[in-house]
Amino acid sequence: MTTGQRVREIANWANGSTLLGLGVATLGHCDIRRGPRGLWLADHYRFGFPVAGAFTVGNVLVTAHDWPTRVETYPGLLAHEERHSWQYAVCGGLPFIPLYVAAMGWSVLRTGSRAARNVFERDAGLAAGGYVDAPPRPVGAAVRSLLAGRR
Template sequence: MTATLLPSERLTSGQRVRSALNWANGSTLFGLAVAALGHSRVRQGPRGLWLADRYAYGFPIAGAFTVGNVLITRHDWTVRVEQYPDLLAHEERHSWQYVWCGGLPFIPLYLAAMGWSALRTGDRAARNLFERHAGLASGGYVDAPVRTWSASVRALRPSVR
């Protein structure tokens, strides 16, 4: 296991606060339940995070996703971090977003931001404020230009053939 995936011997005060708040708001417990339902291998990771890999389901469609302090991927975390060296930092920023959103309200807020981004750019991450704050590139995303309003409205209409 690479050094970046090993549990931290000491947490910073901020990491301890984040961990405590995500336990208190229920998001970490829910994340562990999601990982268990997905038949993931779960272990303690760095910076007070939990790493769950080999998640069995194809939803959500993402290389990795975070619920509370639980970082989940369908892949192996060692391979993911080799491919995307900044991914843990990106997902850790999402764990802070759970704190700022009061826990599980993050999920519908994230979905709304994803819808907004898809409407405005055709891409679910490019204008998603949560992904932008977490760092698009570090999460493996690319930026996309904002479409005109008329193009956004046209994209909503069903195609007629």
């Protein structure tokens, strides 16, 4: 591991996010093992939430599939999820979660996509995470669209 990766690992243990990630993976009946660069890989997650091909909590990368198959299908996915582990460290751990939800809401408002204008997904690389970019729509039109959908 590089010094930076070791710092990230220590930060995510200290801020509690890796411990939470291991708890989520355990509750999800995952097979958990050490991965590269201070990460933990958790396969076969059994719950339908969050809706994602993979997600990260601290230094724990979780998928409902198995990691070798996921990486074969999406070669950049491990690096994409690793970038999210850095985001946990930078955000001080668990504050990442509400910040991510807010960014996802902004992205849905602006594009109709959970990822296209989500600052965290853009930083991690949209294509590497299996996402496609979408152009932003004017805020007024987005609000009208959302309100129309509620009726």
